[in-house]
Amino acid sequence: MPELPEVETVRTALEPVLHGQQISTVRLTRQDLRWPLPRNLSAALTGQICGLPWRRGKYILLPLLPSGKTLLIHLGMSGAIRLYPRQPAHFGKHDHFSVELADGQWFVFSDPRRFGHLDLLESGKEDAHPLLSGMGVEPLSNHFSPAYLDRVLAARKQPIKTALLDQRLIAGLGNIYVSEALFRAGISPRRQAGNIVGKRTERLVPAIRATLTEAISAGGTSLRDHVQPGGEIGYFVQNLKVYGREGAGCSVCDKPIKMLRQGGRSGYYCPNCQR
DNA sequence: CTCCTGACCTGAGTGC
DNA sequence: TGCACTCAGGTCAGGA
Structure with missing residues (x-):
């Protein structure tokens, strides 16, 4: 969840x-x-x-x-x-x-x-604490910057989607928001992490920040289990552009959203808008 | 180190 | 109804 x-x-x-x-x-x-x-x-x-x-x-x-x-x-x-x-x-x-x-x-x-x-x-x-000691930066803090991202992604061979899920690099991203942030940044989830430099990290950092900030404002995303402690659901589902939308038209170009399995997990993207 | 796979666990959904 | 199968918002341990 x-x-x-x-x-x-x-x-x-x-x-x-x-x-x-x-x-x-x-x-x-x-x-x-x-x-x-x-x-x-x-x-x-x-x-x-x-x-x-x-x-x-x-x-x-x-x-x-x-x-x-x-x-x-x-x-x-x-x-x-x-x-x-x-x-x-x-x-x-x-x-x-x-x-x-x-x-x-x-x-x-x-x-x-x-x-x-x-x-x-x-x-x-x-x-x-062993569970916290290796964690990467908080993406909503000032320590998260294009320069930081350039540095931690450098020489990584894995796809950017997989790298962004690694809590040792960035703390808190999961399967939904990685897909959404990559869509927002116009970056393909298949691209090698080490190739995300310069203009691409400059787009990715604000894309991640904005995605998370807007999702927090909406109370999160309720797909299955998520409820707020008072019992309210989270309304960010309505703002999802790609996650879980395989086959639906891209909100920008109307071409179909594709599903992609990487590292055993499903991801979603627009092959036309994300390069 | 990096990268990949399997494992943990229950419940919901799908297809036969 | 039942059964078999797949999938799910996470992430650790183990091996190449």
């Missing part, structure tokens, strides 16, 4: 609800998701006060006081967080992790495929 815009949408919704709230109860129905969860997870959270949730790539990070720990959350492919004003009447079979806040609200993390993950780390030492 979630790429940067969906995760950011979730983070934004969590912020006013969690910030300053004490965790009164933790409900955990299994001791592993993608990997084994910290043994002491429930105990480490109970009684803690939530700080401001922030985001790194597709991870949500929630600082806790007074322990000085941070809860790391990854939604995997099918993870979703929902907020309820009081304890839900029924928990679903995939509601693996829930938290009751002091004001009675509930935070419920569900993840049917269990590719998501939860972990605890020391606040301030995020960069040392």
